[in-house]
Amino acid sequence: MVAMMYNPLRPTPPLRLVDAAPEPSSTAPEAIIRVEDLSIVFDVPRGEVIAVDRVSLAVMPGEFVSLVGPSGCGKSTLLNAMAGLERPFEGEVMVAGKPMLSPRPDIGMVFQQPHLFPWKSVRRNIAHGPRALGKSKTEALRIADDLIDMIGLTKFANAYPHTLSGGMQQRVAIARALANQPRVLLMDEPFGALDAQTRAVMQDNLLELRDRINATIVFVTHDIDEAILLSDRVLIMSAGPGRILRDLSVGLPRPRSSAILTDPAYLALKRDCLDLIRTEGRKAFEQMEAVT
Amino acid sequence: MSTGRHNRATTAGRLSVLVGALSVPAFVGVWELIARSRIVNAVLFPPPSTVAVAVLDWIHSGQFFGDLSASLFRVTVGFLIGTAGGIMLGVLTGRFRLVSSLLSPLFHILRPIPPIAFVPIVILWFGLSEAGKLFLVVWGVFFTVWLATHIGVQKVDRGLVRAALMLGTPRRQMLSEIILLGALPYIVVGLRTAVSISFYTLVAAELAGAFAGIVYRIEIAQQNMQTGQVMGGLAALGLLSFVADRSFAAIAERAVWWR
Numbered sequence: 001m002v003a004m005m006y007n008p009l010r011p012t013p014p015l016r017l018v019d020a021a022p023e024p025s026s027t028a029p030e031a032i033i034r035v036e037d038l039s040i041v042f043d044v045p046r047g048e049v050i051a052v053d054r055v056s057l058a059v060m061p062g063e064f065v066s067l068v069g070p071s072g073c074g075k076s077t078l079l080n081a082m083a084g085l086e087r088p089f090e091g092e093v094m095v096a097g098k099p100m101l102s103p104r105p106d107i108g109m110v111f112q113q114p115h116l117f118p119w120k121s122v123r124r125n126i127a128h129g130p131r132a133l134g135k136s137k138t139e140a141l142r143i144a145d146d147l148i149d150m151i152g153l154t155k156f157a158n159a160y161p162h163t164l165s166g167g168m169q170q171r172v173a174i175a176r177a178l179a180n181q182p183r184v185l186l187m188d189e190p191f192g193a194l195d196a197q198t199r200a201v202m203q204d205n206l207l208e209l210r211d212r213i214n215a216t217i218v219f220v221t222h223d224i225d226e227a228i229l230l231s232d233r234v235l236i237m238s239a240g241p242g243r244i245l246r247d248l249s250v251g252l253p254r255p256r257s258s259a260i261l262t263d264p265a266y267l268a269l270k271r272d273c274l275d276l277i278r279t280e281g282r283k284a285f286e287q288m289e290a291v292t
Numbered sequence: 293m294s295t296g297r298h299n300r301a302t303t304a305g306r307l308s309v310l311v312g313a314l315s316v317p318a319f320v321g322v323w324e325l326i327a328r329s330r331i332v333n334a335v336l337f338p339p340p341s342t343v344a345v346a347v348l349d350w351i352h353s354g355q356f357f358g359d360l361s362a363s364l365f366r367v368t369v370g371f372l373i374g375t376a377g378g379i380m381l382g383v384l385t386g387r388f389r390l391v392s393s394l395l396s397p398l399f400h401i402l403r404p405i406p407p408i409a410f411v412p413i414v415i416l417w418f419g420l421s422e423a424g425k426l427f428l429v430v431w432g433v434f435f436t437v438w439l440a441t442h443i444g445v446q447k448v449d450r451g452l453v454r455a456a457l458m459l460g461t462p463r464r465q466m467l468s469e470i471i472l473l474g475a476l477p478y479i480v481v482g483l484r485t486a487v488s489i490s491f492y493t494l495v496a497a498e499l500a501g502a503f504a505g506i507v508y509r510i511e512i513a514q515q516n517m518q519t520g521q522v523m524g525g526l527a528a529l530g531l532l533s534f535v536a537d538r539s540f541a542a543i544a545e546r547a548v549w550w551r
């Protein structure tokens with residue numbers, strides 16, 4: 001089980017923070033997500049905002065990769081580009097060999113807010129995707145019921161979203177994204193709006209869930225703990241314009257649970273990460289000072 | 293202490309319910325007294341009893357149901373056509389920039405003109421036919437429903453649309469489910485306003501010349517100086533639009549079923 005979680009193509013020394021192999025990964029043919037020299041620029045009333053600045057990265061099939069960075073650094077924009085919700089200004093985003101120009105059902109997305117359809121019950125929310133893709137009603141509901149059992153909301157199958165807690169709603173949103181059996185699951189600060197306790201439970205749930213589904217996951221967060229706990233790789237982004245500063249492999253063994261948050265090896269890893277972020281943060285701050 | 297306050301509160305509550313129940317009967321009673329006391333001209337201000345007799349005559353003569361069904365037909369059919377058109381175009385202008393650029397300026401110019409001002413031209417176009425009456429009601433209802441839908445569609449949570457996009461929702465279903473239901477709370481408010489507008493325009497339509505209808509009957513009675521009948525007609529119209537508004541409010545509450 002543990003061995004399966006590791007990507008055999010990317011052997012990494014355990015329990016240490018290391019720079020992942022640099023360029024070769026972005027040209028490796030087996031990457032499921034390839035972002036090359038991607039820039040995204042927004043027109044705003046007073047000119048332009050460069051949200052993503054010449055970013056390249058690659059994600060291997062089955063990998064769990066986190067994007068970490070301060071808010072406003074372009075994490076959501078980068079993720080939206082992988083989802084096909086945002087078109088490249090320059091460069092290219094390829095998922096499963098095809099350029100992303102509009103959303104595709106083999107790529108699932110979970111947003112910070114659950115965005116459940118308020119007029120549909122839990123069951124029908126989850127069945128929405130399969131129905132939209134032309135599955136029969138019976139088949140779609142069967143898929144939904146399986147997922148409802150998996151997220152432990154069997155008792156709430158027929159409840160409407162507004163009657164559920166934030167954590168439950170977000171679990172439904174995850175199940176809804178999984179109903180189309182996506183090859184890639186994109187998650188944009190999915191636990192960011194939850195309280196600390198619920199968040200910890202959700203992280204454990206996601207770790208379990210990950211063992212059962214076959215998706216590559218890209219997970220956006222600004223929480224270092226969350227990133228290290230969940231990921232095989234952590235990409236650290238600079239304060240805007242968004243660029244990737246470092247590509248770090250997390251060599252911690254799996255299966256993991258939030259119990260490792262007190263593990264000395266984990267703490268060492270976190271300290272290294274924080275140092276990096278702090279140095280970069282100071283640099284960015286000084287740059288800003290210099291500009292103004 | 294607390295029970296005393298509680299008692300005083302419930303006493304005040306009961307009293308206000310009682311006063312509320314007596315409000316209309318008391319008004320009718322005072323009116324009856326004043327009209328009979330000859331302080332006022334009884335031809336212009338007939339007592340409620342005279343109004344009641346006029347209404348009963350109206351019903352017995354068999355004209356009442358003809359008038360009622362003529363007015364109901366105009367209001368209902370006009371409302372349905374105006375609503376269907378308003379929702380359809382509201383979804384299109386709310387969702388598609390190009391359609392909005394094409395139609396919204398025109399609609400914004402036409403919308404503020406009171407529908408009643410169209411009576412003369414409607415008579416030129418349609419004469420005294422039923423089509424002209426429906427046109428006026430449809431016209432009044434359409435713009436209200438269109439604007440409510442247009443705004444509602446633009447306020448649909450972008451997150452819902454994105455979530456639906458990510459799940460592979462086809463274009464058609466996006467409009468007919470996500471956008472339409474997302475905008476429904478706004479549309480329902482517009483529809484309720486449109487109910488009262490349909491009655492305003494009905495009045496204009498029937499005053500412009502008709503052969504049956506509640507307002508038409510009021511006008512005939514006025515020409516014959518049958519003030520009792522005029523007031524009876526007003527009461528019937530008031531009751532009708534009251535019932536329409538209340539039943540619509542009840543329907544609206546259930547229309548947004550997920551709240």
Ligand SMILES: Nc1ncnc2c1ncn2[C@@H]1O[C@H](COP(=O)(O)OP(=O)(O)O)[C@@H](O)[C@H]1O
Pocket residue numbers: 042043044049050051069070071072073074075076077078240
């Ligand atoms: N639709 C948009 N229009 C204009 N500017 C935008 C838009 N979306 C994002 N931005 C800007 O792009 C930058 C990156 O935003 P975002 O990707 O949301 O950051 P993050 O998710 O890391 O907080 C921010 O400066 C933000 O203001």
Ligand SMILES: [Mg+2]
Pocket residue numbers: 072075076077188189
């Ligand atoms: Mg964000």
